[in-house]
Amino acid sequence: MRFLLPLLLLLSALTTTVLLPGCEPKEDLITTDSSAKLEFSLDTVKFDTVFVATGTVSKRLWVYNRNARAVRVAEISLQSRPAITYSLLINGDAGASARNVEIRGRDSLLVLVRATIDPTPADGKPFVVEDDLRFTTNGNEQAVKVLSYGQNAYFHDAEEITRNTVWKADKPHVIYNSVLVKPGVTLTIAAGARIYAHFGSFLLVKGRLLCNPDYQPTGPIKPSDPNIVRFGGDRREADYAERPGQWGGIEFDLGSQGNVVRYTEIKNSTLGLYLYNPFNEQPRPQVKVENTELRNISSLNSGYPFDGAALLSLSGDFTVSNTLISNCEQYAVYAVQSSQVQLDYCTIANYSQGTREQPSVLISPKASFATIGGRPLPVAAPRLAVRNSIIWGSIRSGEELEFVDGEQYAGNISLRNSLLKTKKYDNTGPLGQQKNGNVLNPDEFAASIFRSTPSRPRLSKPSFELDTLSPASNLALPLPGLSTDLLNRPRHPATPDIGAYERVNP
Incomplete structure (x- = not known):
């Protein structure tokens, strides 16, 4: 019993310390300073795979809070375009945006960016789609580029x-x-x-x-x-x-x-x-x-x-x-x-x-x-x-x-x-x-x-x-080495037409 009283006094002191507002750990205190900005592991999230089949690919982006205090990111959002589907996974929640995300002081946040790409568009052309992943913190807006390639090229x-x-x-x-x-x-x-x-x-x-x-x-x-x-x-x-x-x-x-x-x-x-x-x-x-x-x-x-x-x-x-x-x-x-x-x-x-x-x-x-x-x-x-x-x-x-x-x-x-x-x-x-x-x-x-x-x-x-009666008709002078026109059609040997095209039916 003689050890019980000191132990109770110690636990009471620790509890009081934790509950006192002024003693909250600094890394949990949220700063509202406008100079508190984020840093990122990448300046561009790049999906540089050559896509040969429709599918979803994920890339990782680490978001760093180098400040001593925590920050609250008011919004993380994508400015998605219709040619491609992007989504985010933040703290287990999927979507195109997230709000009021807290990052402790000198801690980091992992953001998964997902892209679903159709590699065979109707016109068959390759394409590049660029988007912005935006972070708004204490009035500051920062952005990381998101870049995706589609089609085999x-x-x-x-x-x-x-x-x-x-x-x-x-x-x-x-x-x-x-x-x-x-x-x-x-x-x-x-x-x-x-x-x-x-x-x-x-x-x-x-x-x-x-x-x-x-x-x-x-x-x-x-x-x-x-x-x-x-x-x-x-x-x-x-x-x-x-x-x-x-x-x-x-x-x-x-x-x-x-x-x-x-x-x-x-x-x-x-x-x-x-x-x-x-x-x-x-x-x-x-x-x-x-x-x-x-x-x-x-x-x-x-x-x-x-x-x-x-x-x-x-x-x-x-x-x-x-x-x-x-x-x-x-x-x-x-x-x-x-x-x-x-x-x-x-x-x-x-x-x-x-x-x-x-x-x-x-x-x-x-x-x-x-x-x-x-x-x-x-x-x-x-x-x-x-x-x-x-x-x-x-x-x-x-x-x-x-x-x-x-x-x-x-x-x-x-x-x-x-x-x-x-x-x-x-x-x-x-x-x-x-x-x-x-x-x-x-x-x-x-x-x-x-x-x-x-x-x-x-x-x-x-x-x-x-045109058939164009005023440019038959008024050119033959030039050596230029006996055909833009479409490799023969020019008239004596009176060719002015311009890149020789008339089809002179």
Whole structure:
């Protein structure tokens, strides 16, 4: 009995200590300090498995509270999208969100993120779905990316290509966080390959790109020919099928030479082909473009500080033939500084969806910005040579050509046997185009130039092949080595048509 009284006194003291509010363990006290933020084991929860059967996959995310006191997370939630089903498992509860979740001081929480993916969508295209897993704590909102790949494809996530590589056509290719072709390295894209790029992603070429270099059709082809290489965005919903600005484009940097893009479709990007050499250094980027279509190009709502263009050059060289450029929200061709652009048998049919203020073709000795990183950009005379081509569009001003300070380099501008929409240069002066076999400002409604356009939709979708009585008919001059058109149809040997297409029934 003599030991019982001290034991009871000790237990009473311990009980009193536990029950006193002021003595609650610090790790259980909940802080309301707005500086109390969470840390995460991952910045992106990535489901990078190639899914070949419908199923559910789970990934773990650890959420750390590094604070001495507990925090109450007001909400953990997903901003789920319909293309994929995400769910969370937190403290044994499943759902798309959880509220008032407490994490003790210097403790952690395990969140299971589940994704149910249909690997075989109706259109058969691969897709990338990005979501945000959001955490709201004491007024602070933090987010972890959730990224899922669907369909069986090659996925290139922030990839650097360091040796000669061939992208085959047996499965589609998906670009996420851009792909870089290193200097001295060649990326070859085989005939029939399909490339889908995520929002903001570019194909960056510091080495060399050979796009469809070996395809040699033996006769006329259709626009749906399976051997054409096709670039587009990775959103597979029907609303995105022809929406501009969904991905970055293809950029060629200083030293990138010998590039060839042929029998290729590039659509729905911010830029089509971009030559970046703002300080006019050697060796200049060069690209040869043949039998290619670029359409739906726009930087609107992309977050980029520059206007979109199908062909954009800062002191680079484009050689383009048998190519169609259509439906750009800004420029079709934007060439500045000492850029050199040659267009042969090309059609620019720039019918944009909005109210476009930019001309289809702009040539200028200076860029729209004066410096990069505090270093002044050089000003130099550009060169433009256009033969047997159409420069047309829906701009309200009626002016699809602009030569900034053109009088200073008038000798570098040559447009011959082309159909042009221009009022500014509708004369015989140094920059006037009322010469050299050009057709200026024909009445589009009196004699249709194209078979079907957004302003005159005579078919179910636009067709920029020449109408039967098109004013571009039979007025081109034969050019050596260009005896077939965009679809590999033979051109008339003596009086071919202007533009990318030779009429089927002349």
